[in-house]
Amino acid sequence: MRSDLARRYGQDRLPRYTSYPTAPxxxxxxxxxxxxxxxxxxxxxxxxxxxxxxxxxxxxxxxxxxxxxxxxxxxxxxxxxxxxxxxxxxxxxxxxxxxxxxxxxxxxxxxxxxxxxxxxxxxxxxxxxxxxxxxxxxxxxxxxxxxxxxxxxxxxxxxxxxxxxxxxxxxxxxxxxxxxxxxxxxxxxxxxxxxxxxxxxxxxxxxxxxxxxxxxxxxxxxxxxxxxxxxxxxxxxxxxxxxxxxxxxxxxxxxxxxxxxxxxxxxxxxxxxxxxxxxxxxxxxxxxxxxxxxxxxxxxxxxxxxxxxxxxxxxxxxxxxxxxxxxxxxxxxxxxxxxxxxxxxxxxxxxxxxxxxxFTEDDRFRADIIERVMCDMAVDLSRIARSHNRDPGTAVIDRARFLSLIADGAVTIKDDRISMSDGAEFLVRSLASTFDAHLARSSATHSRAV
Missing domain, CATH: 3.80.30.20 (tm_1862 like domain)
Incomplete structure (x- = not known):
């Protein structure tokens, strides 16, 4: 499965998410x-x-x-x-x-x-x-x-x-x-x-x-x-x-x-x-x-x-x-x-x-989600949403990529806890990017996801 995932998502150009929003x-x-x-x-x-x-x-x-x-x-x-x-x-x-x-x-x-x-x-x-x-x-x-x-x-x-x-x-x-x-x-x-x-x-x-x-x-x-x-x-x-x-x-x-x-x-x-x-x-x-x-x-x-x-x-x-x-x-x-x-x-x-x-309040909300995804390979959306007084249903921006990662077995979701699957952690930047409200309008050149 790893090679299939690398082939499917590896060419995507994505931030390393050392910050959010990213420097561009x-x-x-x-x-x-x-x-x-x-x-x-x-x-x-x-x-x-x-x-x-x-x-x-x-x-x-x-x-x-x-x-x-x-x-x-x-x-x-x-x-x-x-x-x-x-x-x-x-x-x-x-x-x-x-x-x-x-x-x-x-x-x-x-x-x-x-x-x-x-x-x-x-x-x-x-x-x-x-x-x-x-x-x-x-x-x-x-x-x-x-x-x-x-x-x-x-x-x-x-x-x-x-x-x-x-x-x-x-x-x-x-x-x-x-x-x-x-x-x-x-x-x-x-x-x-x-x-x-x-x-x-x-x-x-x-x-x-x-x-x-x-x-x-x-x-x-x-x-x-x-x-x-x-x-x-x-x-x-x-x-x-x-x-x-x-x-x-x-x-x-x-x-x-x-x-x-x-x-x-x-x-x-x-x-x-x-x-x-x-x-x-x-x-x-x-x-x-x-x-x-x-x-x-x-x-x-x-x-x-x-x-x-x-x-x-x-x-x-x-x-x-x-x-x-x-x-x-x-x-x-x-x-x-x-x-x-x-x-x-x-x-x-x-x-x-x-x-x-x-920072806007939305940036702080998304920064917390992305940091936990990048650090823990998982995130409890309900917990973070409560701390920001937000609806967890508004967290995902790139729903197509998010659903694709789930369908391909790279990501699992139970209630509002989202996790990288075992062996798919190398695609964590792909998951993090689904919560990024700035990425779609960015013209920056990022490194390959894999």
């Missing part, structure tokens, strides 16, 4: 003045989270879908880091108190492209402007090919306690096809440096659906990764959108696997990780049973944010850096995407917000 629906009617008002409404009673975006790499991986650029020089990075410190202070001043922070995440790009001194200064600036809780999670994304010993020591000194390493694939043919040559030995050395610095919580990122990738090469990569025993895996399907990311045009489309092969690769990776003792989290994350993410799943506390699945319960996410997205109780805000534009705004003591989205 942000608009320029939300500006700095709105963000300023929202920031001033934050109270210290509930901790917030911070995401910092570092849009620089030493080389471009052709599969990359992130906002980043290549630089061989350190000067632009130092200037940008100064902008991050400025924005962090500006946001803190706008809030008006020393806001407690429970999570900090450095994303990119390659955050560790900064010099050790620059990174330590930036974390120090955050600690000065905000009250970073003693047990806060401080996470950083790392390119194992470029991590140095001094940088690993700076990470440990700065209180970093979780690192996410890009692996993608250890197959040399695949690595050549995506312009990312990374040996197992390089990755092992990176792990050794991090653990020596006291950073024991480790995540690996893997991709399937890459050019020349096969089930066997996926399994070989997983076997090597398991030797290093990270706490978590994120396993994403490659999203080929060359109209949006021009460097992806360097990838030979004829070498890309079709939906059936992608599904087989995803299944093989998932089965291998589960066999190795990892717990499946949602549809694309895996964690060891003792990991906080696995515990949150067991206790029904799993959440979804722009990094994927999380145990972070904060309702406020402060986005810092070019293109960063923040989430406030009132809505989303996004900073200027171009680095030059971003730096000009913060240098002028202006919030860098250029667009966003203000």
């Amino acid at each position: 629906h942000f608009n320029p009617t939300i500006r700095g003045v709105d963000y300023r008002r929202w920031l001033k409404s934050i109270t210290p009673r509930h901790p917030a989270s911070i995401y910092l975006h570092v849009p620089f790499c030493r080389s471009m991986c052709w599969y990359c879908g992130c906002h980043t650029s290549v630089t061989k020089r350190d000067d632009p990075i130092a200037v940008y880091a100064s902008g991050l410190r400025t924005e962090a202070h500006l946001v803190a001043d706008t809030i008006g108190h020393r806001q407690p922070i429970s999570h900090i995440h450095f994303g990119g790009g390659t955050p560790t492209i900064m010099t050790p001194e620059t990174f330590a200064d930036l974390v120090g600036a955050l600690r000065y402007s905000y009250f970073v809780l003693p047990d806060a999670e401080i996470a950083v994304e790392i390119d194992p090919r470029t991590l140095t010993e001094p940088m690993s020591e700076a990470l440990g000194f700065s209180g970093v306690n979780r690192a996410s390493l890009g692996v993608q694939s250890f197959d040399p043919a695949v690595q050549c096809a995506i312009n990312r040559l990374q040996s197992f030995d390089q990755t092992t050395r990176c792990i050794e440096l991090l653990r020596r610095a006291g950073i024991g919580k480790l995540n690996f990122d893997l991709l399937y659906g890459l050019p020349l990738q096969t089930v066997d090469s996926c399994l070989d990569t997983v076997a090597k990764c398991i030797e290093l025993r990270p706490d978590r895996f994120s396993v994403f399907g490659y999203a080929h959108v060359p109209s949006f990311k021009k460097h992806q045009r360097k990838i030979d489309e004829d070498a890309l696997p079709d939906s059936i092969e992608r599904h087989l690769q995803s299944d093989a990776i998932a089965d291998a990780l589960v066999d190795a003792g990892y717990v499946r989290i949602g549809f694309d994350h895996f964690a060891l049973p003792h990991d906080n993410l696995a515990i949150a799943r067991r206790e029904g506390r799993l959440r979804r944010n722009f990094q994927g699945y999380t145990d972070d319960v904060a309702d406020t996410l402060i986005g810092i850096g070019a293109s960063s997205i923040g989430r406030m109780p009132q809505g989303f805000v996004q900073n200027a995407v171009a680095t030059r534009d971003y730096l000009a705004r913060v240098a002028d003591d202006r919030l860098a917000t250029i667009k966003g989205y203000a």
